[in-house]
Structures are given as C-alpha cells and as structure tokens.
Amino acid sequence: MFLVASGLSIIFGVTRIVNFAHGSFYMLGAYIGYTLVQAIGSTAIGFWAAVLIAAVAVGAIGVVMEILLLRRIYRAPELFQLIATFGVILVIQDVALWVWGSEDLVGPQAPGLKGATSILGKPIPEYDLALIAISPLVLVGLWALFKLTRWGTLVRAATQDRQMVAALGVNQRWLFTGVLFLGSALAGLGGAVQIPKGGADLLMDFNILAVAFVVVVVGGMGSIFGAFWAAVLFGILQTFGIQILPNSTLVLMFLVMAVVLIFRPWGLLGMPETLGQAHPGPPEQPLRPALPRVRALGGAVTALLLALPIGHLVFPELVGVFTLVLVIEIMVFVLFAAALHFIMGPGGMVSFGHAAYFGGGAYAAALLVKFADAPFELAFWSAPVGAALLAFLFGWFCVRLSGVYFAMLTLAFAQIAWAFVFQDMPGSVLKTFGIADEFGTPLKITGGDDGLNDIWPSGWASTRIAYYYIAVGLSVAALWIMRRFLYAPFGYTLRAGRDSPLRAAAIGIDLTRHRWLAFTLSGAFTGLAGALFLFSKGSVFPTTLEIARSFDALLMVLLGGVQSLFGPIVGAAALTWLNDLFSVLSYWRFLLGVTIIALVLLLPQGIVGFAGTRLGRRLQLARPEEITA
Amino acid sequence: MRSSKAFLTTTGAVAAIAAGVAFGSASAAAETIRIGDINSYTRLPAHTVPYRQGAILAIEEFNRSGGVLGRQLEFISHDDQGKPGEAVKVAERLFARDEVVLISGSLFSHVGLALTAYAKKSKRLYIAAEPLADALVWAQGNRYTFRLRPSTYMQAAMLAAEVAKVEKAKRWATIAPNYAYGKDAVAAFQRVLTELRPDVEFVGSQWPALFKIDAGAEVEALKRLEPDAIYNVTFGGDLAKFAREGKLRGLFEGRLMVGLLTGEPEYLDPLKDEAPEGWLVTGYPWYDIETPEHKVFVAAYQQRWDDYPRIGSVVGYNTMLAIKAMLERAGSTDTEKMVDAMEGLSFDAPTGPITFRAIDHQATMGAYVGWTALRDGKGVMVDWKYLDGVGYLPSDDEVRKLRGGQ
Amino acid sequence: MSGAQHECVPVLEVESLSRSFGGVRAVDRVSFTLFSSELLAMIGPNGAGKTTCFNMVNGQLRPDAGAVRLNGRSILGLPPRSIWRLGVGRTFQITATFASMTVRENVQMALVSYHRRSRALWRPARDHYFDEAMTLLERVGMDRQYDRACGVLAYGDLKRVELAVALANEPRLLLMDEPTAGMAPRERMELMQLTTEIVHERNIGVLFTEHDMDVVFAYADRIMVLDRGQLISEGPPMAVRSDRKVQEIYLGGSAVYGTEPA
C-alpha cells in the first residue's frame, strides 16, 4: 500500500499529474513479476531478482508513457493529462487480458518464506514479516535519495515551488522522466512484492487505484512520509475495523479520509497547495455570445433531434428504434457532463464524485415510487430535488477545499453514499429498531447490490417516442438554462472565484457560499440526468454511484474540452457514441483507449479545441486569436 | 495463456457462427434464428468466456444437425461491461438492430435483475443463465424471465442439508463478500441450517469487500470467534488469499469448512496445489462425471476449444439446449408462444434432466456437492453427488407468496 | 486640482498594529492616520512589512495586536469582503484580475457585486452596469481596450484596470500595493497623476507603497518609512528626505533599492 501510494505521491508532487494509470502499473508489476517468478523464482535470489526486474520494467513503461504521451501535453489545461492516463488504463487492461489471459493468477509463495513463525503464540506468515521490513527500507531509501543526491534535491525543490525550478533552468524534461520512472517502478514493486500474498488479476488496477489515492491524500499530496504514516494508519484500522465492525470494510477508508480532510484540508503531513500549476495552460478565452455559425449548428442539431422520431415513423429502416434509445442515452450523459462542467469549468471545482448526485437523484425517485407509490410525474422531479439536497449537504464540507483535496473529498462522499445504498444501510438501521422481516434479516430498502427494479414512466410517457421527447426536451432545456446561468452574473462570479480568489474577495464576493450554491445547482441538474437514466432503464443499482461512473463524466468533460461550454456536450456525445460503437467488438477497450490517446495528442484543448485550430477558424467556428501583448 | 488463446478464437467464431451460411442483410433474419447473448466479457472474462464457449459449441452442433425448425441458429454476443444500464441498452440493440428473438446469458445478479425488469416491460423473452439472485424468479419474477442455474438459495440449502448431518459442528462462523450475493448466501444457509438443526449457533460473520479482502486480518478475526465450523462464500482472488492465509495461520485445523461454489473449476483450479482440502463444497467435478451424455459433452468441448469445461461452459451449453427444446416445442419465434413453451419445459442435458418450473420459471438443474481433495497437485472434488434442484426449492405456496401473487 | 475644497477627516486610523511570522516580527507596533483626499506613501526596503500591513488593513491577514478603524469604526477581524463593502478598494502588488474576462467584464463584476447582484441567474452579465463600467474605464483611460481579455493585457494596462475595479464600490480608502511596479518610468508618472486626480475628485484617501522615489516625492502628501516592521520616520516629503535614519537605509545600507521581484 505504501509503495504504490508513495509512487503516486511523488509523481503528483513534482509533475502535478493525477496519474490514473498508476493502478495499471501496479497490475503490470504483478503480472510481469508473476511471469518472472515462474521463470526464475524458484530460489530465494531468483525470486527477489524477479521482483526487482519487474519493478524496473514497469518503471521503464512509465518512462515510455511520459516520453510518448505526457510530454506532449504538459501545456494543455490542468488535469487534461488525466484523460491520457485513462486511455492508458484501457489499453493496459486489454493488453494484460491478451497476454496473461482471463484466469486469476495465484502467486507462488516466496522461496524460503513459505511458513509461519509463531510470535506471541500467534502464527504470523514469514512473508508478512518480510513485507513489514520492506516498506521502511524503501522509505529510508527514498529519504536518502531525496536528501543526499542532487537529483533528489531538485525533486524536492520542484515539489515545493515548481516555477522556481523552471526559472533556474533545470531540465524539467529529464526531471519529470526520472520522476515517472521512480514512481512507476514503485508501483511495479508494490505489485510484484504482493504476489505471494495474492497474485495477479484483471481487477487489481482499479482496486488499488482508489486505495492509493486515499492514502496519498490522507498523508498529504507529495509527502512521502505522509503516505507512509497513512498506510500504517490504514493497515491498523483495517485490522481492528474488521474485528470490531465486520461490515465496515467498504467505507472505512473513505470515512477516515473525509474526516481527515474536513479537519486537515491538506492531509496529515501535506502543505497547502501552492497557487499556480507546473504548466499553466493558456488562459481561458472570455465568454462571448456564440458565433452565428455555431448558433446555426446548435439549432440544426436541436432540430434534428426533435425530428428524429418523425424520421423513425416515416423511414423505420433508416432510423431504427435503437437510434432513439441511443440518443436518449447520449442526452442523459450530455446533461450529466454539462452539470459536472458547470462547477468544474467555470468554478474550477473538479469533482471526482459526481455520480453521487446522478445515482442519488435516481435513488430518490426510485424510493418514492417503491415505497410511496408516487406517480411518475412526482417521483421524477424528486430526483433533482433529492440530488440538490445531497449536494447541499456534501457541498457544505467540500467547497471549503480546493484543487485535488476538493476532488478527493467529493470522492469520499460519493463512496460513502455508494456504500449507503450498496449495504442498504437504511435496512440495517431499521433492524436495530427491531424492524425486520420474519427471519430477522434486515428489510430491503435500497435493495443493496440488487438495486430497485421495475420502475417505469407512467402510461402517457412510457412509449418510446414520448419518453424520447421527455428526455431530449428536458436535457436541451436544462442545457439552455445552465448556459443562461453561466452567462449571468452568477456564472461570471463563479469564474471570478476561479480566476482569482484574491480579487474576488477584494470585490466583496462571498466565494464559499457562491461555490456552495453552484455545487447545489450542479447537483440538481445531475439529479435530473439521473432521473432520465432511471426511467429509461427501469431500474437503479449502486453502480450508478460508483467511482467509475464519476470518472466517466469527468472524462467526457475533459475530452470535450473543459474551457468551452460546448466541450462537455461534445465530449459526452462522442464518448457515449464511441463506447456504443466499439463495445460490440472484442478488445474494444484497447480501441477506445487508443482513440482517446489519439484525440488527446491531436487536440490538446479537447475535441472542441478543434474550433480553435486553423481549419476551425476558417470554418468560422471560432474568433480570430487575440494577440498576446 | 491457454484461455487467452481460446478467447481469441472465440472472437473469430462469433463473427462466423452462422455455420458457413453467408448473411448480411435483414432478409437473412428470415432464414436464421438469432439468439442474443449479453454477458460481462470484459469485467469477468474468467467466468463468462467459458460460458460463451459452451453456448457456441451447442449452437454449432445444432446447426450441423440441421438447425432448429429447419433454420440455422445464430448467436450474437455482446459485452455488458458489468453494468446493468449498459446491459439494458445492449438488450435494446439486440432486439432492434440484430433482430434477435430472445436474449440469454448474464452472470452478475444486478445485471440479471435489470434485464428481468426490462423483459417484463418490453414483453420479450429473457433466459437468465447464471445470475444467482433469488429475486430474479421470486420477488422480481415475471412472465418473461426464466433462469437455468440453481440459485443462491438452492445451493446454500444443499450445503446446509449436508452439514446438518455433522453432529459436532455447533458453533458456526461465516465469511462472505460484502454485497447482495454474499448476504443472500449467508442468510439462506443460516435459515435452512437453523430449521434443520435448532441447536446450532452462529457466532459471527465477516464481510470483506468483494475482491479487496484483507485475508490476514479476516482470518485472525475468524479465529477469535472460535467456531467449530466456517461457511465460506468468498470466491475468485478473495478465495485464493483466504485459503492461503487460513492455511498459514492454522485457521482450518480441526474445523469443518464449507464453501459455496468453492468446488467450481473457475475458483478451485487457480489455487493449484494450495487448493483447500477436506472442505464440503458445491462445484463441478467434470473430470469424474461418468454419465455417457456428460462424457460426450466433455469430449466435444475439449476438441472444439482445446480446453476443459468449467461450470460456465456447461451452463452455456445447457442454456442453448433449453432454447432449442423450447423452440421446437413452441414451433415459432413468437415471444408469447416461446414463453408458453418455456413454462414446464423439460429437456435432457449432460448434467441430467432439467425442467423449467411453470410456477416460478426456475429450472431444476441441480448442483454437485462433495469434498475437496488434492490430486496430482490440483484441487478436485471427491465423494460427490449430484443433487437435483427439485428437492431444494421452496413449496409452491411459499413461491406464490414470494412472487406476490403473480 | 479640486481636492482643496474637501474637508480633511481621518479615514483610516491604525494603532500599534503587529504581526509576526514564526518569530519574525513582520510588522511591529505600527500606528498612523490617513485623511481623506490624502496620498500617504509607505516606503521601505523589501521585506520591511509593507504588504503585510496592507493585508491586515483589508482583512486578508489577522493582526496579532493593534487596532484598525475605518471612518471611526473598528474593522478588526472582518473578512476582506466586508471591509470592501465599507468602502475600501485595493490593488495588488502582483495584479489580480480575472484573466478569462474582458476588461469591461472585470469592472462589471465589481459593480455587480457592489449592487449585490452576484447571484442573479438570468439576465446576461454583459448587460449589467454596462455604462457605469464604461465610465470608469474612460476615467482610467482603458475604454478603448474594453473588449480585450485581461489574460492578454500588458502589465501597465492591468494596473489601470485594477484601479478602475477598485473604484467600483465608490471607496473612501484606496490601498495600492506598488501600483507602478513593472511599468516604464513615463507610465508610472501617468498612472500616479491619474490616481491623484481621481482621489481628489472623489475625496478618497490613498495608502500606497512605491519603490520609485521620483514617484513618491512627486505625488505623496506624506511619507512613512518602514524598516524591519517598524515605523522609523513619518512626515512631509521634505522632512523625510532629510531624515538621517532614512538616508542610512536607502543610501548607506545594503537594502535593495528598486523593483521587487514579483
């Protein structure tokens, strides 16, 4: 845990890149390590050599990613690198499946450390003792590296003040490459040393990723000692938590993270985030009324959307039912992404946990239908209201933080909300009051993993075409309303707070409250998307609140272009459509990953950035560039 | 490595599965009968790829022997990414674009339940192959949904009935993944065992997060409970870690260990020589099943895929057998007629005769229950027997109550 | 100049203001009074504590001890936004504007906030206080560039925009931290000339810091000299210029004379 987290922490500290592929490196470390151990690991020396080679190999892969991919997009808007690493995740998943197969690989035990020794009368596996020794060793090694070498000094300096290092003329490229090597190798090492404790499987990457982020954030971004102590803390909590509250396994970490962030907004040993980024992207252009061409394009798309069902009735071969289904789905995610962008773009508040309001809204409506027999019309609107209330509650804590810490606190709350429905906590709570079924099992309220099923729109809205118009009409209306909000003083004030909190405070703006309000509004619109989703699918499951769903939305915004109001719309439409296009193929994740990486490299401003290219300008999709003075 | 190769060949096979019949236009739908398949091929390939291989094997056999109703079958397979919402979309696409006559497959319970709701709304036939959730045929059961595999309740009941015979096991502890399947599996086991043996006591439960088990800590927690017997529901990577830590830390010594699904090759084989010994489990001892039907199946499967069958394989194969029998009985691909034909449908499978009960649409396919052992450095099941599902289903009255008077 | 007719009343009274950072006394018992229509310069070498003083007056920093009164009312402990509402405008040493907005929009934002319309959801921001914003921009000579993004503006122009923004709430007091840093000598004089005219028109008191002594002696009505947190001299320009202690710091000492690095 510490190894992986420290690698992530180092990479973030220096490069400010939120490296999602870190979990994949961990997984690769495990797979490569497994193969090597099979080949040469029968002796103790061979085993440890295999582990080290695996770490170095993964480090090399990290370097390749840096040189071929990240280096080209350092100048893109903040967090844009995140999508690139996401593309890498998808590619690595399919490559691992292809190379190592789908079966879980159970790692062989370490030679010489197969048994258990008895300590205080308890058998402790010998390998556990080895692991307990390795982390502090690595910690000391890292400490020595940073304290005693010139390179280490530079890394530390870069973590503290990135502009300064740039100003000193240090070759940033090699610094970053080196850091990616070190960070990735640590992830690979983490993956390889755990082989005797587990092995290698295809779900490892995501499983470790969340854990690593939590550890890093609790410890304080960029602080290796922080990561170490956080890892130790969680190790202890885990052991005792399991014994005292066996049910707590899902939320424990996220609860702890939420508490830590509320009281120590920069983690246990972290420092306040210094303002400014390592690679400031170009400043966002001022908001202008849309150009005539763009307006016409928007109008044409809207008209086309409205005419589609008629096309379906007249030419059923040309416009199939599924086209309508797909458009509904696209509109749901367009709305979701736009609602996220509402705070993320103009507000600069990057939420990693927006699925909480998507799923939260859907659950609010579903619960009303299931337990109050609410009519569709009422239940439907309870979704945005419910989601807004949830956002109001969570937002109160979150808006006080900024940057990655804000993101991680939203993630923590989303995970808590997820666990709440996943474990059907309301049912458990009722049980403690003696309300349960005849066998004493808790009542199903949220239904846990099995979700709430069979929830459909009422009669008039249940035909496909009627629902199509509801979905398209409401999302277009919501998009338009959000656009109005953002063009109004409300949205400008939000952007003011993002551009310069200092100036905003100096002209009398209560930023915290303003951001809180924006967060709540965003939650409401997200909840609306959740309602549309619920009634188009007929059921709701905890998967609507899970991390992957939040990341999907994040990806849509970033891929489309965070600096434009059209970005999330285009990004969501493109990603949903591509996903549908590719997912019928095998190895579709590989294709999708490669496509994302290609888009990232070609259009570092997001897909909408196309408008700003020379071709886009010639097509009059963007104004001529302003010359920087 | 083996299965990855198989995975590739499968991919090729899906495209060309119409048994050599060239097609490409909508008119081809008149000639072939298309069967839609939805499963979590990227999320849990270890389990779903064998399923698809079993299904494809069956389809190819049907087509070689002249198809069904004089028409060839076509198997159109899509990935649901393990997401219920995605599965519903895929179902819509299969019906609308690919013009399939029914959908089948799926592994995860929540995906199965989403498709159940969808089948009810759209009035299309859905044959759930593997999802184990009890609600699928009971609380959420509907006219258009059927399920083949024995459910969580049935398999837990089988194990409970077996261990009820073990006198000395009085103090029980359980360990199960922290989600609906784990909870249901523990609840069903507790219910049936307590009914059969009012003297047993459940002293505690551990709930590791699915695929994120901290095995060392869980084993220590179980040891502190000092149970006589432990009921395990963990599987996959969790099971591997649990089995290893348990052995190292001496958890299993002198205790009766019971494992739900633990004997399935999907879970037992990756453990190699560390497979637990002497556990009572449900599973699939394909290597020792000596009935002629099953031997033929294993031989055909191994020849086609250069791999041995898993439980998923035989479920996939049986699902297609059910579809064939149903189509022959219905004599049509009209949904209502197919549903009527499914109710009470009986057919012979490599694992023995199976009937889809009219009352709740649950098939009577049973499960193999036996003891784990090591043979040639590999975990196997010994002293096993096949328990027909019929004996482990609730009474008709109870079912009617569960289905809410449908 | 029209300032002469205005009555000279104390706008800002600071008493024994102190603040230390980890043992370093950045500001040490500083007291002074500022009158309306007056330009009071605070000078001193880098690190003397000037910015810290400003930050305490406008509420960004909490003083360890001391009192700050605006128009006779204590504003100690109020957040910057409340102090701003009481009529304090501020420009920053490193300009702080909204880079993704046009010059006019920057001023409009301040006006919108002043009229408490920040949460208006419907009417486009563009249409709020358009003319008022243009009037202010005209006053600072930025009306021709009103539609350019602040992110691409020259530094000197940004300083003018900041001045316009600071005037939006009809302030009684302007805090200008190095208003001319980073500008060419001619630009500096122009900006200070402009500032002087405006404050006299509107009867505003100005506290400013400045490193260019030509500027200071040309425009300051009064000068305070700060060194290592302490006020060492105060008075009209002539008196301060001839103060021995001041000469030591600026001429004899090793202190940096010139523009601070940003």
Ligand SMILES: Nc1ncnc2c1ncn2[C@@H]1O[C@H](COP(=O)(O)OP(=O)(O)O)[C@@H](O)[C@H]1O
């Ligand atoms: N936030 C802070 N934390 C620690 N020390 C500070 C901080 N702000 C200012 N200082 C210190 O206080 C002293 C005064 O700084 P400052 O007010 O910026 O000086 P000036 O504006 O006169 O150049 C300096 O020694 C500076 O290092």
Ligand SMILES: [Mg+2]
């Ligand atoms: Mg200063």
